[in-house]
Amino acid sequence: MSVVETVLVALALGCDAFAVGMGVGTRFCNPRQIFRLSFHFGLFQMMMPIAGWFVGSRAADLVSTWGPWISFALLLFIGGKMAYESFRSLEAEDGECPDPTKGSSLVMLSVATSMDALGVGFSFGILGQQLFLSAVWIGITAGIMTWGAMRLGNRLSRQFGRRMETVGGLILVAIAVKLLLF
Template identity: 40%
Template sequence: MYFFEMLLSAVSLSMDALAASLGIGACLGAATGGAAALRVAGACGGFQFAMPLAGWFLGSRFLVFISGYDHWVAFGLLALVGGNMIRESFKPEDPACPPSDPSCGIALLTVAVATSIDALAVGVSFAAVGAPVMVLASWSGAITAFACFGGVLAGFRVGQLLGRKVEFAGGLVLCLIGANILRVHLMG
């Protein structure tokens, strides 16, 4: 695969994670922007690096088992996290009980996995055509990490300006990413 095609593939794989990072950043509380940006960048970049490798190593045998429902898994994970963000946006502000942080724990893990499932499929396709996957995995991981870091910081700034409305919008964006993944797979 040529340099430009490899770079374009890596950038394309990072777009879902970037959109999710913007939403996550918009939902963050007062002074957690920088640390959250590092966590999201590390998790999403790490999964975008690992998933093509996993797909390549497991090869086409694995695709037979997951191709029937991979889009449902991604949709379900993103809808779960996005739906929770939407629900949180309607709760009244309570200083004693801050809203959950989507840049930590299971919420971050589900976003990182859901936005990198397509990278798993790309890794399988690389194995099918005998293409080397390490360059794609490295670029995809690095580009995703940088994009997510900037996305969380940008989302954080917008969230500070617009308040809880952005949390709703961020949750809606995650749900729409999941719905788009489902639409693409179901429409062929």
């Protein structure tokens, strides 16, 4: 795969991470949170193609069938929870919304945004292409895109107020629905 093709694949795979990062950044954007989400998204985006490459075509049918449903469920759950919590926090400012850059939410978001990368790894394995360097670039690109998206989401949140949290949650729900429809 050429450098240009690698960059294009990395950018395409980073789009989900960008969208999720922007949604999360509307509420959670301190340096630690930015690092955690960017690092984990980049790590998962790097590791999933490698895992897919190793498994290869043996499980390709399973992942192509269930992968979108798994991502849909994870993103729908987290996005719905974010939107719900944003409405709750508007009513009661004392309540604190759980941080999606920690614990199981972080893992679920990382898996959900990297399922496409798993599929890319499968296709590379089937085609017998080398993957490691491409996977590293995919991970770096996703991490950088997540970092930028969180900063952008935070800036939009400051400009448009607390309602951007609702928009952030709805972005995740929209991505979940898109996974099933397209």
